[in-house]
Amino acid sequence: MPYTDLSLKLCGKTNLPVLPSHIDLDLTNICNQDCFYCNSFNFRQKNLVQSTGKEYYKLIEQLYNWRKHTPYSAGTVRNINFTGGGEPTVHKDYHKIIEKAIDCNFLVSLITNGSKLHKLIDYLPQNKIKSIAWIGIDIDAGNKQTYEKIRRSLTKESLFDQVKDNIKRAVDKGYVCDVKALLMEENTSEKELYSLFNFAKDVQARKLHIRPIVDQFTNKLFHVSDELKMLISKISSELDVSYNLPQYRQQPRKYTKCHQMFLYPILAANGEISLCCEGRGQKRFVLGNWKKEDIRDLWFGHRHMEIYNAIDTTLCPPCKPNKVNNLIQDDINKVDNLERIIL
Ligand SMILES: C[S@@+](CC[C@H](N)C(=O)[O-])C[C@H]1O[C@@H](n2cnc3c(N)ncnc32)[C@H](O)[C@@H]1O
Ligand code: SF4
Ligand code: SF4
Numbered sequence: 481m482p483y484t485d486l487s488l489k490l491c492g493k494t495n496l497p498v499l500p501s502h503i504d505l506d507l508t509n510i511c512n513q514d515c516f517y518c519n520s521f522n523f524r525q526k527n528l529v530q531s532t533g534k535e536y537y538k539l540i541e542q543l544y545n546w547r548k549h550t551p552y553s554a555g556t557v558r559n560i561n562f563t564g565g566g567e568p569t570v571h572k573d574y575h576k577i578i579e580k581a582i583d584c585n586f587l588v589s590l591i592t593n594g595s596k597l598h599k600l601i602d603y604l605p606q607n608k609i610k611s612i613a614w615i616g617i618d619i620d621a622g623n624k625q626t627y628e629k630i631r632r633s634l635t636k637e638s639l640f641d642q643v644k645d646n647i648k649r650a651v652d653k654g655y656v657c658d659v660k661a662l663l664m665e666e667n668t669s670e671k672e673l674y675s676l677f678n679f680a681k682d683v684q685a686r687k688l689h690i691r692p693i694v695d696q697f698t699n700k701l702f703h704v705s706d707e708l709k710m711l712i713s714k715i716s717s718e719l720d721v722s723y724n725l726p727q728y729r730q731q732p733r734k735y736t737k738c739h740q741m742f743l744y745p746i747l748a749a750n751g752e753i754s755l756c757c758e759g760r761g762q763k764r765f766v767l768g769n770w771k772k773e774d775i776r777d778l779w780f781g782h783r784h785m786e787i788y789n790a791i792d793t794t795l796c797p798p799c800k801p802n803k804v805n806n807l808i809q810d811d812i813n814k815v816d817n818l819e820r821i822i823l
Contacts, residue, residue: 483804485554486742487811487818497780498742499546499555504757505581506565506749507536507574513567513593513639514632515620517662517693523761524566527750531771533573537580539747539770544584549776559613560586565749565760569596575603582611590615591660593631595639597646601653614656616689617647621667622679630666647683658724659685662693663702670711677719687722691729699797701729728803735809738793740801742780753778755787758799764790 482501488494508530509523518524542549543557560581562568569592571577578600581588590600594617604612621627624640633639650657659680661667667676680688690712692702704725716723741755748760751771759765765787768778778784793805811817 481807482555482558483739483743483808484811484818484821486739487808488821489554489742490739490808491812491815491818493815493818494554496552496554497550499550499553499557499779500743500745501555501557502559502561502744503543503557504561504563504744504746505536505539506747506760507531507562507568507571507577509565509749510570511564511566511593512570512595512634514634515618515630516632517630517664517696519694519696519758520565520760521696523748524564526761527748530566530571530749531751533571533577535771536573536577539775540577540580540584540586542774542776543586546776549774550779558587559589561589561591563591567593567595569594569599575600578612579604579608582608586611588612591618592616593618593639594643594646595633595635597643597650601646601649601655606654609654612655614658614686615650616658616660617643617685618660618662619643619676619679620661620664621672622675622677623672626666626672626675630664644679644683647685651684657683657685658687658689659683660689663690663704663708664693665702668708670715673711673715674719677715677721677723680721680723681719685721687724688716689724691726694729694798701798729798729800731802731806733793733796733802733806734813735805736793737788738791738796738801738805739808739812740804741784741788741791743804744801745775747775755784756791756796756799757801758797 485498489498509527568574620630624638627640628638647657692704746754746757747770751769753767753770754765756765
């Protein structure tokens with residue numbers, strides 16, 4: 481598991497610093513939609529910027545050469561996930577930046593609203609598609625009316641038809657595409673759920689990836705009742721469309737320190753290196769600036785430890801790294817677990 485090296489380090493079994501295994505790279509803070517729930521809205525408004533292709537190429541080279549830069553270390557950067565900030569595909573060079581990451585042997589994933597996916601599809605050579613693990617396309621609704629109610633395209637016409645067409649074209653070309661939706665009041669009636677599953681079927685997505693919305697004002701997760709779960713499961717079998725409804729954000733926190741801060745940095749489009757995927761723009765999570773500094777020199781340095789030690793996770797909103805944080809805490813609580821590395 482990518483976190484085992486970190487568990488060894490945090491349990492004092494090794495002194496080697498651990499390189500992050502996964503990086504979220506924001507290509508822009510600009511967006512062509514205005515989803516009512518967007519958790520990066522405030523950050524985006526205050527930092528309506530993007531970095532240049534040249535800056536991203538330099539950064540990707542640094543990530544590629546990290547082991548050479550820090551030879552006495554454990555782990556390696558394996559995945560780069562392109563996301564936002566804003567909408568990654570509105571960056572004019574996004575397709576070339578993704579290609580650069582593939583050429584540097586990273587396994588790539590892309591989280592997008594799909595509106596400009598055609599640029600990548602038309603550009604990337606067929607033999608490089610396999611280096612894209614998957615593309616997650618957020619649609620939230622399977623019909624234009626509800627789609628616009630939730631996602632509020634900032635373009636003259638709704639982006640719905642373009643997105644649907646782009647997903648079909650991507651699937652035809654051999655990209656692994658998951659259609660994504662946040663569960664909320666607006667899309668959880670029987671009619672809306674049928675519409676979502678039918679959309680996923682029409683575009684021949686691998687699966688529908690659904691998870692509860694986090695309310696930006698209360699930090700509460702939308703409640704996915706047993707009744708709703710049963711309805712989702714029924715529609716999935718009836719239409720023969722697979723789905724994934726991860727529950728890890730809901731699991732109770734066993735940790736008070738956020739261990740994943742050494743595994744999963746977020747490199748924002750304004751240059752900030754954030755150690756929390758939920759905290760773009762919050763200075764208390766900022767390790768430095770990847771445009772002005774070399775992230776490799778900051779990793780496991782004084783400031784990194786300072787942030788790790790200062791953050792009390794009992795005050796945190798539900799978050800994606802909850803699962804890995806719990807797993808690492810299990811190792812810390814029961815160090816014998818780490819014998820799993822001995823053959
Ligand atoms: C900020 S978006 C950027 C990428 C792209 N623009 C998109 O919408 O897919 C990144 C991810 O954050 C998720 N997200 C945004 N606001 C959220 C919220 N309030 N609760 C849960 N997930 C949220 C989106 O669904 C999306 O998968
Ligand atoms: S498309 Fe993505 S970044 Fe843009 S408003 Fe919607 S969730 Fe936020
Ligand atoms: S919300 Fe808290 S626990 Fe989750 S990633 Fe951020 S700092 Fe870590």
